[in-house]
Amino acid sequence: MGHLSSLRGIKALVFLMPLLLLIIVGCNQAQMQAVRVDERVEDTVSAYSKRMIEEGRDTFRHETFGSEAFWGDALKLHEAIAGEKNNGVGRGLSLRAALDAGLKIDVVKVRDGLLQTLKDGTSPAFDDPATTIELLKAGAIVGLKGFFDEKGGLRSIGINCSLCHSTVDNAYALGIGNRLDGWPNRYLDFGRIISLSPNLKVISDRIGADTASVAKTLAGWGPGRFDPRLLNDGKGVGADAKGATLIPSIFGLAGVGLNSYTGMGSLAYWNAYEINTQMRGKGTFFDIRLSEDERFPVSFRTGDWSLRNAPDIVTPKLAALNFFELALPVPTPPIGYFDAAAAERGRAVFEGKATCAKCHVPPLYTEPGWPMHSASSIGADGFIASRSYEGRLYRTTPLKGLFTKMKGGFYHDGRFQDLRSVVDHYNELFHLGLTRQERTDLVEFLRSL
Ligand code: HEC
Numbered sequence: 433m434g435h436l437s438s439l440r441g442i443k444a445l446v447f448l449m450p451l452l453l454l455i456i457v458g459c460n461q462a463q464m465q466a467v468r469v470d471e472r473v474e475d476t477v478s479a480y481s482k483r484m485i486e487e488g489r490d491t492f493r494h495e496t497f498g499s500e501a502f503w504g505d506a507l508k509l510h511e512a513i514a515g516e517k518n519n520g521v522g523r524g525l526s527l528r529a530a531l532d533a534g535l536k537i538d539v540v541k542v543r544d545g546l547l548q549t550l551k552d553g554t555s556p557a558f559d560d561p562a563t564t565i566e567l568l569k570a571g572a573i574v575g576l577k578g579f580f581d582e583k584g585g586l587r588s589i590g591i592n593c594s595l596c597h598s599t600v601d602n603a604y605a606l607g608i609g610n611r612l613d614g615w616p617n618r619y620l621d622f623g624r625i626i627s628l629s630p631n632l633k634v635i636s637d638r639i640g641a642d643t644a645s646v647a648k649t650l651a652g653w654g655p656g657r658f659d660p661r662l663l664n665d666g667k668g669v670g671a672d673a674k675g676a677t678l679i680p681s682i683f684g685l686a687g688v689g690l691n692s693y694t695g696m697g698s699l700a701y702w703n704a705y706e707i708n709t710q711m712r713g714k715g716t717f718f719d720i721r722l723s724e725d726e727r728f729p730v731s732f733r734t735g736d737w738s739l740r741n742a743p744d745i746v747t748p749k750l751a752a753l754n755f756f757e758l759a760l761p762v763p764t765p766p767i768g769y770f771d772a773a774a775a776e777r778g779r780a781v782f783e784g785k786a787t788c789a790k791c792h793v794p795p796l797y798t799e800p801g802w803p804m805h806s807a808s809s810i811g812a813d814g815f816i817a818s819r820s821y822e823g824r825l826y827r828t829t830p831l832k833g834l835f836t837k838m839k840g841g842f843y844h845d846g847r848f849q850d851l852r853s854v855v856d857h858y859n860e861l862f863h864l865g866l867t868r869q870e871r872t873d874l875v876e877f878l879r880s881l
């Protein structure tokens with residue numbers, strides 16, 4: 433019996449051998465395949481991020497998201513830009529006036545002949561709205577996209593992200609140069625441009641205010657400011673309402689937990705919010721917090737807290753846009769911009785005696801987590817925070833690339849004219865007892881970021 437069973441065992445083994453071999457070879461193959469897959473994953477990640485960043489850049493620079501239905505078709509801003517002579521209204525927006533309102537020209541898009549003409553700052557081309565229209569047609573005005581009819585007439589206008597969050601390096605002339613994506617345009621007086629609209633009733637009806645107050649408020653924002661809450665709550669209009677906030681830089685945001693001055697949400701949240709509710713893009717947006725009627729009366733009444741456009745031309749663009757923003761590098765200050773030795777001493781003050789690093793945690797310069805603080809604890813005005821979801825809270829501003837924000841002041845409302853005033857403010861508020869030298873060094877450190 434024993435003999436037989438061992439024979440059977442051998443037979444079974446012989447019978448099973450190919451199967452075993454198959455399994456072993458199979459395993460090996462699986463392993464080899466796994467290695468190959470790994471390599472492929474590396475490649476696909478790089479290729480994917482490259483594609484997303486390129487797509488995102490294109491969206492950031494050019495996509496109007498259908499906002500022309502609001503800025504053009506409804507507000508008729510294109511008519512104010514074109515002027516009477518070009519089938520619009522009024523004097524029109526000459527290139528000189530456009531540059532004066534802080535609009536920037538992408539030099540790469542300007543045809544050579546016109547560039548030559550613009551070399552002479554006194555050229556009549558600067559004073560003719562036809563030049564502005566030509567630049568719009570060439571896609572050379574950063575942030576604005578013109579729509580033209582078959583006869584070449586300006587029939588509408590839309591806006592994109594680069595209007596506020598880009599500037600140019602002035603390589604050709606002041607206001608004419610190469611794009612700097614992510615830098616805040618602190619010269620852009622968008623309020624003044626909107627106030628040129630021949631149909632401001634669209635805004636005043638929406639927020640329940642009279643047109644004259646709306647016009648006055650818009651014209652009063654000043655350069656580098658915009659009110660990205662006005663169309664939700666209408667509270668930025670009125671005698672003493674200072675609703676506009678400073679346009680921030682949007683580089684160095686990877687790793688930052690919450691976005692906007694009032695930390696309304698993540699980067700993806702804020703993009704969806706700005707595009708749909710403020711730029712008036714045609715997409716989908718949902719935030720039940722905005723259905724609170726007292727805090728967001730306009731959003732509540734108009735149903736903007738649950739916006740549904742069909743077709744939705746925003747949502748398919750959000751992922752790549754998000755990628756691009758996160759990939760924007762922080763620019764370094766020009767050589768000689770700060771005193772390196774003083775900045776090094778200032779770093780020690782920042783991280784030590786002045787306790788700045790408690791909130792502005794290097795290298796993000798904001799707190800990982802939920803970086804929100806009451807207005808009173810940092811000595812800020814509570815008005816803008818009261819128009820957000822969490823009462824009177826501000827997010828710790830990331831401090832990288834401060835040198836791009838030297839115009840317009842600091843804190844969300846620009847209440848501090850320069851960094852020296854910011855430091856003096858904290859010195860007093862927190863009873864830091866910083867010496868004159870320490871304050872100077874701290875400012876140099878901030879300039880070096
Ligand atoms: C008309 C001007 C304007 C346009 C157009 C605009 N923004 Fe903004 N953006 C602002 C202002 C003003 C703020 C400050 C927000 C606040 O008050 O809390 C802001 C805030 C932001 C922030 C938050 C930065 C931070 O530190 O957290 C990001 C990110 C941003 N915008 C991205 C975009 C993108 C992407 C687009 C295009 C889809 C866009 N913005 C279009 C004016 C604009």
Ligand code: HEC
Nearest residue numbers: 786787788791805810812826827828829842843844854858
């Ligand atoms: C308790 C947390 C906290 C501490 C401590 C703190 N900050 Fe801030 N910081 C904030 C918040 C919140 C803001 C946003 C305020 C606003 O926009 O109104 C801010 C804004 C700033 C800004 C303005 C940035 C901009 O773009 O407008 C600068 C500069 C700054 N802080 C520097 C400092 C320095 C220097 C110190 C140390 C002396 C310091 N902070 C200490 C929380 C803090």
